[in-house]
Amino acid sequence: MPDVLGPALELVAAWAGRPVSHTQIKGGLSHHIVRVETEAGDRWLLRVLDPRVSAAGLGIPLDLEIVNTVRAAGTGVGADVLLRLPGAVLLEYIEGTTLDAAAVRDPAMAEGIAAACRRLHAGPAFASDFSIFRKQEELLAICRAHGLKIPPGYEDWLPPVAEIEAALAVHRPASVPCHNDLLPENFIFDGTAVRIVDYQLSGNNDPAFELGDIAAEADYDPDMVARLTRAYYGDERPAARVRLYLIMSNLTWTLWFSVHHGLLAEQAAAAEFDYDAEAADKFAQAVRDLSDPGFGALIDRVRSG
Numbered sequence: 001m002p003d004v005l006g007p008a009l010e011l012v013a014a015w016a017g018r019p020v021s022h023t024q025i026k027g028g029l030s031h032h033i034v035r036v037e038t039e040a041g042d043r044w045l046l047r048v049l050d051p052r053v054s055a056a057g058l059g060i061p062l063d064l065e066i067v068n069t070v071r072a073a074g075t076g077v078g079a080d081v082l083l084r085l086p087g088a089v090l091l092e093y094i095e096g097t098t099l100d101a102a103a104v105r106d107p108a109m110a111e112g113i114a115a116a117c118r119r120l121h122a123g124p125a126f127a128s129d130f131s132i133f134r135k136q137e138e139l140l141a142i143c144r145a146h147g148l149k150i151p152p153g154y155e156d157w158l159p160p161v162a163e164i165e166a167a168l169a170v171h172r173p174a175s176v177p178c179h180n181d182l183l184p185e186n187f188i189f190d191g192t193a194v195r196i197v198d199y200q201l202s203g204n205n206d207p208a209f210e211l212g213d214i215a216a217e218a219d220y221d222p223d224m225v226a227r228l229t230r231a232y233y234g235d236e237r238p239a240a241r242v243r244l245y246l247i248m249s250n251l252t253w254t255l256w257f258s259v260h261h262g263l264l265a266e267q268a269a270a271a272e273f274d275y276d277a278e279a280a281d282k283f284a285q286a287v288r289d290l291s292d293p294g295f296g297a298l299i300d301r302v303r304s305g
Contacts, residue, residue: 005032005048008088012036012046015083015090022046031200035093044082045091056263057138058256059200060128062087067127068202071177075123077116077196094197096190104184104218107227109194113187113214114231116194121176121207130180130203132248133165139255148262149276151254151283160290161251163299164244168206171305175204182210183217208238212245216253219285220246240301243289250286254279 005022013020022034025045032048049066053059060068066089072078073092080092103109143150179186181201188195211232215225222239225246229239261275289295 004087005034005046008046008048008085009036011085012044012083012090016042036090043093045079045093046088047091048088051087052264053200056259057135057142058260058264060203064126064128065199065202068177068199071124071126072120072179072196072199072202075119077120077123078199079195079197091197094188094190094195096188096195099184099187099189099194101184101218103189104187104214105220105224107224109189110224110227110231112189112194114211114228116187116196117179117207117210117214117232120179120196121210123177125175126177126202126204128203129175130178130201130205132180132205132209132245132252133161135201136161136248136252136255139252139259142259143255143262146262148258150258151280153287154254154283157251157287157290160295161248164248167299167302168208168241168244170303172206173208176207178203178205178207178210180205180209180213182214206245207232208241209245209249211242212247213249215242215246216249216282216285240298243298244302247286247289250282250289254282254286257282 009020009022016038018038018040020036020038022036025033025035031050031053034046034048036044036046049062051062054061059065066084069078069089069091070081070084073081079094081089082092083090099109104113142148179196179199179202181198182196186196186198188197211225211228214220215228220228222243225242226236226239229242230236257275257279261279
């Protein structure tokens with residue numbers, strides 16, 4: 001990757017009118033994120049975008065990510081965008097607590113998480129669209145083309161995927177601007193409200209996928225899925241839809257880790273993260289839910305609306 005951090009920091013210093021220092025922020029598996037500070041106490045977050053991420057199918061094109069980040073900021077849910085730079089963006093540093101899986105599973109957080117999603121979803125449309133089904137097809141094609149490792153038996157589950165897509169298409173709502181990658185660390189509680197960061201996979205989508213993805217990333221049980229569904233919709237009936245998207249989240253992001261590990265090996269090594277183990281865990285959860293005796297009932301409930 002070309003050195004874009006150095007030039008970006010120079011531009012930030014010129015914009016700030018004073019020297020800046022920076023500290024690497026751990027957590028992201030793809031882009032380069034640093035906290036930027038001045039001696040006067042100013043603090044910002046600089047997100048330097050790696051074009052190899054979108055080229056590998058692991059994110060949307062960089063220009064679209066920046067546009068969507070700006071639009072999310074306008075809702076008050078995303079961080080304020082202070083400066084747009086070539087291949088980078090300078091963001092408000094949100095003071096608060098970065099959530100983890102246990103916090104996202106806490107029933108007390110359900111209302112705040114749902115409120116953040118509703119606010120984002122009510123904002124201006126994003127510059128890109130997203131389908132978890134098309135993303136799965138894309139990532140699987142990349143794995144096949146490059147001979148990348150995927151869990152044994154993965155393709156045996158493609159027929160139920162077609163069944164899920166057909167069921168979800170029957171009463172599909174209008175698309176809204178969605179984050180589409182709400183692992184717990186993309187939530188920050190600022191003491192008053194839940195904020196959402198990192199729009200690498202953002203795009204207009206079915207809002208139920210947003211909830212299903214949250215549920216998958218935090219390993220919700222059905223009761224917690226129902227609680228989040230009720231907090232978002234005011235009604236538990238869409239919970240079956242959310243649960244089908246939970247399955248698709250785990251099944252598709254299994255391949256995301258396979259592609260990242262296979263095509264961005266340098267970043268994977270630097271991240272000190274077990275991509276194979278994460279892919280295996282997500283696949284195991286998807287198979288668990290696809291094999292559940294209640295899977296057919298979920299399909300029926302979604303079809304009937």
